[in-house]
Amino acid sequence: MSAATSAYVFLPRIRRVPSPPTPQLAAEIAALKDFEYAAAATVEEAVSLLAARGDSARVLAGGTDILVQLREGLRSVDLLVDIKKIPELTVLEYSPETGLKLGAATPCYRIYGDERLRTAYAALCDATRIIGGWQVQSRASVGGNLCNSSPAADSIPALIVHSATCQIAGPSGVRELPVEEFCTGPGRNALERGEFLVSLTFPPPLPRSGSHYLRHIPRNEMDIAVAGAGAWLALDESGRIAAARVALSAVAPTPKFAAEASEYLVGKAPTEEVFREAGELAKKVASPITDMRGPAEYRIHLAGVLVRRALTKAAERAQSGY
C-alpha cells in the first residue's frame, strides 16, 4: 500500500495515526466538519456562489481528492459547490473534424470507455485508466485531477501532449488558457477568485499520429507515480516525425512540457536512438525532490527512460493506426 507523506504527493493519501488513536482523534478522523452543499444548475450559478464565498468555497467534482483532504483536515471549507449537475460539465463531444470537447467533471471511466477516443487521444485514455481503481474512476474527473494540481497527477502530461485548452468561467466571462500554463506550483493553479474550469478542448487527431502515457510505480496498480511521461507524435508521409510533444509528471513542482525534447524530434526518423536522445533532453526540465518514493537522481533517470518508452509506443501506434 502506498504510505506517503511528501511534498510531491502534495497531500498525503494515508494519514499516519498514532496507535492506538485517542477517542477524540478517532472521531475527528471519522467525521468531516460540517459545511454547506449546493448543487449548481448552471455555470453562472456556480460562478456567483464561488465569487461570493472566495476561499471558503470549493468546487466538488468527483470528490476523490477533496473529500479525502477535508476528512484529513488538510483543507477546510464552508461551502462545496457540486458542478456535476451542470450539463456542460459532463459533455463528451467528439468528431474527427472538430476534435474533442470534454466537460471538466466527466468521470474517467467515460473517457477510456469511449472507443473513438482510444485511437484519437490514446495517452488520455492510458492515464484515465490508471487513476485509482474502478471505484475511483467511476467518479474522478480529469478536471479535478488538473485543478487539484498535484505534481504527480497522471492526466496532466496527457493533456499537455494532446495540446488541450482550458475553458475557465469567472465573474467576467469565459477565458481560455493552454493547459501547460495552468499549474503554477504543488496544489496551485491559475484559477482566480470565482473562477472554475468548465471544459477542455482538444484539436482533432492528425493522420499518422499516436500517443502514450506511462508512469513508474512500485506496485502494479493503485499508487502515486514516482515519475510519469506522456508523448505524442505525428509522422509525415515518408515516415519521419512531423510534430511531437513530450511532457513529464512527478519530477518537478508541476507537470512539465518538455519543449526542447519536443522540438528536437521534428524532422527526425522515429528510431530508438532519436527517442533516447529526446529522453536525455527531456531530463533537463526535471527538478525533482528526494522523498520516500525515490531519490532525485533516480527520478531524473526514470524521466529519460519513460520518455523513450512513451515515444516508442506512440510511434508504434502512429504507424499501426491504433
Add this chain to the structure above:
Amino acid sequence: MGKRIHVTTTINGEPVEFLCEARQSLLEVLRDVLRLTGTKEGCNNGNCGACTVLLNGLPVDSCLVLAVEAEGATIETVEGIACGGHLHPLQQCFLEGAALQCGICTPGFLVAAKALLDKNPNPSERDIRFELAGNICRCTGYDKIVRAVQDAAQRMAASR
C-alpha cells in the same frame, strides 16, 4: 449539529428517504442512519474498497460520496445481492472456496465482482486482478478471491 437535508433515493430496489448533514458520507448514512451495516468501513479514504456500493450502476467507494449527492440516485449494496432467499453465485463461491477470512473486505469484493461480471461475464484472471485492484484484502492473499470470481462466472454461464 448542522442543517439536515432531505434526500430521496432507491436502495436495493426500494424507495428510501433519509435526512443527513452535508458532511456525512454515503457510507456513514448507510451504516449509521439506515442500519445497512453490510457495507464496511476499512480506510475511509478511498484506498481499500470495503465500502463499495453501486451508484447508478457503477461501483464507487461510498466513503468518498456525500450522502446528499445521492439525491435521485439508485444504490445497490451487498444486502441487495442475494435474491429471494438464495445466495448469489458469487456469495456461494466465496463461501465454498473460502475466499474470506475476517470478512471485512468481502462485501466490497462481492459488489465490485458483481459489477465486473455484469460488464464482462467471462473475465480472465488478469481482468479480475485489474478491475478489483481497488479492493484490498489483508487476509486471503487474493488467489482464492480470484478463483471464487472465476467459479461464479462459470456457474452463471452454465445456468444461462
